[in-house]
Every structure is written in C-alpha cells, then in structure tokens.
Amino acid sequence: MATVNPPRGMRDILPADKARRERVLSVIRERYLAHGFDEIETPVVEEYSRLHAGIGGDNEKLAYNVLRRGLDADAIRNAADDPAALSDLGLRYDLTVPLARFYASNRGQLPAVFRSIQIGAVWRAERPQKGRYRQFVQCDIDIMGDDSSRAEAELMVASLDAVDALGLEGATVRINDRRVLDWMLDSFGFAAEERPGVLITIDKLDKIGPDGVAAELRERGAAASAVDAFEAFLRRPQTMEYNPFGERQIRKALPENAPVEIVAHLVGIGEAVAAGRAQSDIPLVFDPFLVRGMGYYTGTIFELAHPSVDYSLGGGGRYDGMIGRFLGQQVPAVGFSLGFERLVDLVADGADAAAQAIVLIHDADVPVAELLAHKTALIGTGARARLERRTKNLKALLERASAEGYTGFATVTAGVTELEVKPLS
Template identity: 80%
Template sequence: MRDFLPADKARREGVLAVIRERYRAHGFDEIETPVMEEYSRLHAGIGGDNEKLAYNVLKRGLDAEAIRAAADEPAELTDLGLRYDLTVPLARFYASNRGQLPSVFRSIQIAPVWRAERPQKGRYRQFVQCDIDIIGDASARAEAELAVATLDTLDALGLEGGRIRINDRRVLDWMLDSFGFAAAERPGVLITIDKLDKIGPDGIVAELRERGATTAAVDAFAAFVRRPMTMEYNPYGERQIRKALPSGAPDDIVGHLIGIGEAVAAARGTDGPLGDIPLVFDPFLVRGMGYYTGTIFELAHPSVDYSLGGGGRYDGMIGRFLGQDVPAVGFSIGFERIVDLVSERADAAAHAIVLVHDRDVPESELLAVKAALVRQGSRVRLEHRTKNLKALLERAAADGYTSFATVSAGTAAEGLEVKPLA
C-alpha cells in the first residue's frame, strides 16, 4: 500500500478524469459500493484465487475463549471482508437495488480494492480498478459496447493501437471436451493452458502429462497446437475464428463472437463488414475468475508485454443474490498499469502559477491577487521568498506548476510579470 505525493496524485486524478469522461460519454453511470462485503459473499466460490487473498474482518466483541474455540474455522471468526474486486459488490448492489435501475443497466465503478498480495515489484495490496459493466443484455451488443468504450478510452489517454484478445469460456469447455479431457480435470487443465504464452506448446504438453491428465486427451491437444499453420493474415471474423478451433465448433457461439466483431466494426467506422478491427480471437485465452460463463477478453497494447485489463460475461453470478439469473458482462481497466504509460497531459496544469512574495506584503493584498487569478481559471500557490529561490521553483515545477510571478506590496493581479518555470 502506498502514499502518493501531490504530483503523483494530480497525475492519477488527471488520468481518472479522462477515464470517467469517456465512460460517461458511452452512456455508463457511476455508482459507489461499500469497501466491505459480507464474508459469505466474498467466499462463495466465485472469486477464484482472489478469495484466498481477501482481507477478512474479525467479528466485534469476541473474547479470547471464543477466538480459541473458532481458531480453525475462519468463517466463525469473521463476518466481513474488504472487497477484492468490484464485480462481486456490483452483483450484490444490483440485486439490492434492481427496482430503481433501468432494465439494461450500464454501470461505472472506479474504486480501490484490496488483496493480500506478496510484496513484490508491480504487485500492490491496495490498487484502483476501473470497471464498466452492462447488466440485463445477453446480446453481442453488450460486449461490443464494452470493447468500443474501452478502446476509445485508451485512445483518449494517448495509447492508440490497443487490441482486445477475445475468447469464450464455452469454446474452451467444448474444445477440452472434444480433446477428451474429463470434466473433473478441466479446471487444472485450464490453469496449465493459461501459461501458453509463457512456456509454449511443448511446456504445456509436458505439464499436462505431469498432472496426470488423460493421455489420449493430451495427445489430441498436442496434435492440435502443433498442427501446420499457414501464414496468411485473416482479420477478425468467421474465418479467423474457425481456423483457430478444431472443426465442428458450435455455430451459436461462433455467431455470437462474429456479432461482437460486426458491432465493433460499425462503431469504429471501419470499411467492409468487419474490416481490420482491433479484435483478435485467441482460443486459449482463459482468464482465471471462476464466475465467467461466456465471452472473455483481455486488453493488450504494443508498448508492453502484459495485459492492461480484461473482463468477461458472468451470467450466473447475480442469480446467486437475486434468485433468478440476469445476463451480465464487464470490462476492467488495470489503472495502476495504465497510469504509468500515460504521458503528461499538456493541459493538466496549463494555468498553474506560483506567487512568490516578500513577508512585508499585506495578507489582504496577497489574497486579493490570488483570488483574481483563481477567478480567471488559474491554479495558484502562495510562497514566501526564500534565499534559495531556485530550489523553491524547482519544487513547484515538480508539483505541476508551470509559471511564477513575484508579488510586492501594492502589486495588482493585472500588473504581474508572469514567467514560465521551464
């Protein structure tokens, strides 16, 4: 968990402002949920490995004897926990407030979450997630809206060239079934397949054999991933999808994926029915969250070799809280990764000025000059003149100020000589 100095905080808020503005432009509305949820909701078996990383809150009023008696059963000691993502809270929020929400609800959640990560580079125990979700729409339009809004947001942040890898958990289940993997072994097989980018096909096959997976199924998988492939380029569409899958892929799932591409192409204004849209079908994209039931996606950018976000369809989650299934799909931007890639926005501090003054300037005059500049739209800081003026101005520049002026007794706002800090 980290502290943020003023310049860092201002930079983060600038990026968040762009994200919020773009999300709202696409028709999403921001909500807020509590930082804590009931223990039973956070540990309902739908959060994958994140459930193991949840911070749990000890029940109030427990004495030493009660703690000892329940020491071997965490559920007896805790009744609340800090949220480890924003999707579980959203499902509970929708179930609690459905009567006050539209039939198709488009939500924004931008907030911190907490996971008991091991302290290592690039991993934080408190970090911000930026989620958009659509609840109540089972069509391909929902996934397309999320993809378009996310790509538009990336473009607005100056990170053009982003692409979305896309798959469907139903495709994965069908593929594993066609290879011959038993249902009981599929969760472990998916964990291994998820490492394909890191250890390659040979490494995957070797690990599957070490796991003791069905031999014939591993052989079938190995033959498929090692099959000869032509080098022809195929844009996102039916040909790309079917070439990446074993023959006989379910038409309804393939049709849903094609529908997403057609809607994204229309929104992005590309030529032809699909064109060269920034979608790539990846049959071995897994994503680890246990609640995904259909489409899954990850956001990639050519400047880095790791994903900048992801999401998917989780049609079964809300039913756990509401008693009836409601279609839902979401996309989350990895804010902590994106903020480090975004260049300083030129307009972020375009009118930030430091007023350097001597101690004999009346306070009333100082505040009058400051107020006049603030009314003009400037950000203004007052600083006593020091012997080391250079150090003072360097600190101001580091805090995001772009200009300075000296104020003497009797100086008015219109008489200031403003100079750039750079």
C-alpha cells in the same frame, strides 16, 4: 518505534502523481459517461460469506478479512481454524462481486438494461512486486440485462475509446469464449473434474510454451490420451496466411466442427465493434487459449492488449450466473475492467494542472490581505495559485513548483498592485 513507511504493497501518492492519476481517471470517466454508462458507488467492505462464495477464483484466497467485533481471546482461540467464525466482513477484492450484490439489492430502481461505471480501490493480499500492489484502483463498466452480443460490443467500443483518448492508440482486444474452451477440452477427452486444473495450465501457454504445457498436464495426472490429442493440436501444420477477425480466423484456430452458435456469437461481436469503431480493421484477435482466471465467467472473455507492452491492460467477460445467486433469478451480465495502475504508467505526461498555475513568491513583510487579494484575483481568471514564502534557495523552490505542475511564478512585494507572471520553463 513504528515504521513511517506505508503498509507493504501499498503506497503514498505524492501531489504530482496524484494529479496525473486524477487526469487519467477523468478521461476514462468522461468517455464512459459519453457512451451512456452511469456511475455508482458500493461499500469497500462486503459480507464475508459473499466474498467467499466460490465465485471469485483464487482472489478469494487473497481477501483481507475483518475480525468480528466483540470476540474475546477464548472465542478467537476456539475459532482459529474457522475463518468464517472469526470474520463477518472483508475488503472487496474486485468490483464485480459488489456490483452483483448492488444490482440484486436495487434492481427495482434500475432500468431493464443497466449500464454501470464503478471506479474505486480494491484490496488483495498479493505478494508485492513491481507493478503488483495490495491496494489498487479498478475502472469497471458493466451491462446487466442484455444477453446479446451488443453488450460485449458496447463494452469494447467504450473501453477502446477511453484508451484512445489517453493517447494509447493501436490497442486490440484478445477474445475467446468459455464455452469454446469447454467444448475444446471435451473434444480432446479431458474429464469434467480435470478441467479446472487443466485451464490453469493452459493459461500458462504464452509463458512456458507447448512443451511446458504438455509436461505440466502430465505431471498433474491428466488423462494421457487427452494430453496427446491436445499436444497434437498445438503442433498441427498451419499456413501463415493472415486472416482478419471473423469466421475464418476463428475456425482455423479451433478443432473441426466448432459449435456454430458460439462462432456466430463471436463473429457478431466483431461486426458490431467494427461498426462502432468506424474503421476497416476490426481491433479483435481470436485467442482460443485465453482463459481468464475468475471462476464466475460463463461465456465471452476478453483482454485488452497494446503493442507497447507484453502484458494485458484490462479485461473482462460475461458472468451470467452471478447475479442469480443473490437475486434468485438469472440476469445476464458482462463487464470490462481497465487496469488503471498499468495505464497510468503508460500515459504520456500532460497538463495535469489548470491552464495557468502560478506560484506567488513573497517576502515576510507583505501583508496577508494583499497576498490573498492577489491570489483571489488569479483564481478568478481560472488559474491555480499558491503562496510561497521566499527562501534562500529560490531556484530549488521554483524547480519543485515546476515538478508539481506549476507553469509560472510572480514576485509579490508590499504595495504593488500589478504582478508580472514569468514562465517556469
């Protein structure tokens, strides 16, 4: 007999949880719309070749593929070692690759600078664990057609505004630039062919520390002189002075002679975000070892941090080269994705229901016409209303209604025209 449980790594969402999720989504969507972004929708499946074009990093290995229609047993056996011959479609593993295809397909109907909202489920064949699912929701905003630092600043201001509106004030953004990483690795002496593996190891710095990073780089067979230079840089003497985000903070975190143009780009983002946030402290922190694993990032990269947790709540970056693969000409693009599943767990409980949500408790002898008349009258006032037949355990019924977001109840008896609404708590 088939199990009644959902597929491993996926979940059923109960009514109270669904209401909470929709409330959080509505706040995020409202703030993004307020900042001038427009919502779009793309299919949940994309062509196999697009999802496996070498731009999705390790996520390409986690894609769910759709078997081609019409394959018989012999065809499947003959193509067993060729996934591209077995599958022509796949479930999207993020929203960025579909967005790039969407823009290339619909560019003639879009403005020169297009600001998009995309909210939807994505699928990855992850190893399920706490907080990591195989189906989860992403909330993305992206700007295409703007290669200036204004685009990054707009994304950060809008995302921080959404997080503030959810009651999670105090968030900051860790920021770096892939071009800075390339320059640093070059200055330490890492060869170009080594860098993908080196970046994977550097990305573990927060978890395994300088000793662990140096040891793993040596195990990978990275150039010894480059590892020595990198390790010496990590262990260099540093003063404990505080520097707010700006040129001084950035240059103190990098080797000498960092590229002027890239530093100026990052400083410009900070100044624009500060102006957009209308506060004296810039909510940005430069992190020269922020990597972000997606293979399509070409410039600025960033992650959303909050002091209540030790993991990121979202992130993104610039991916100027992706759309060109579909369109045949380069289009600058940058995006920010909020980690919806993590945000939902942090947001405080709120009024997930209407201002009033009333349960109408009735006996079996109350005419249906009267029940529906009472219910319709309540709905007409802007309340939410539900009919519940009286049970022997009335207390349990009311407790369940309260847990589902209802605020009051009324007892309905036959022939009574006026209802007395009592609070549930």
